[in-house]
Amino acid sequence: MTSKILSCFILILSSITWSVAQDYDAKLKExxxxxxxxxxxxxxxxxxxxxxxxxxxxxxxxxxxxxSWTTGKLGKDLSIEQGYEASRLTAIALLATIKxxxxxxxxxxxxxxxNGMVNCTPEFTDQPKVIxxxxxxxxxxxxxxxxxxxxxxxxxxxxxxxxVEIDMVIEISE
Numbered sequence: 001m002t003s004k005i006l007s008c009f010i011l012i013l014s015s016i017t018w019s020v021a022q023d024y025d026a027k028l029k030e031x032x033x034x035x036x037x038x039x040x041x042x043x044x045x046x047x048x049x050x051x052x053x054x055x056x057x058x059x060x061x062x063x064x065x066x067x068s069w070t071t072g073k074l075g076k077d078l079s080i081e082q083g084y085e086a087s088r089l090t091a092i093a094l095l096a097t098i099k100x101x102x103x104x105x106x107x108x109x110x111x112x113x114x115n116g117m118v119n120c121t122p123e124f125t126d127q128p129k130v131i132x133x134x135x136x137x138x139x140x141x142x143x144x145x146x147x148x149x150x151x152x153x154x155x156x157x158x159x160x161x162x163x164v165e166i167d168m169v170i171e172i173s174e
């Protein structure tokens with residue numbers, strides 16, 4: 001009898017722990033991250049497309065709170081640290097799109113794939129360090145479920161001369 005009670009207690013406790021660990025909206029508040037209002041796409045596309053339990057996010061860029069964009073080339077105009085911050089800012093924009101599409105971040109099961117594009121000079125080779133700004137934030141918010149496959153590549157140019165553009169694929173629950 002005692003082992004059955006203990007088993008039930010462990011099951012209840014693990015379910016409570018799972019629920020608390022999965023409150024990603026609360027995690028944003030804990031990290032002092034406020035999601036920006038959603039802007040409109042800059043061309044003929046939508047910000048997200050849902051197919052089954054996957055959500056595909058269009059490329060997002062580093063838009064600042066005042067509506068301006070972080071622009072310039074890494075290796076010429078911006079440091080790795082500035083690129084990292086632009087990548088982090090882009091991750092926040094991606095999270096805003098997810099929340100707009102799903103109503104809550106708590107429906108995110110896992111970040112599957114991140115594609116990071118860095119506007120840089122031909123000699124610049126630290127694209128992974130720049131895109132870590134996005135990856136580090138995703139892991140800070142989603143924990144193990146934020147770890148993802150990733151590409152971090154250099155580009156000759158990006159729209160509006162933005163410093164980074166990132167798109168993402170996530171698995172969602174219902």
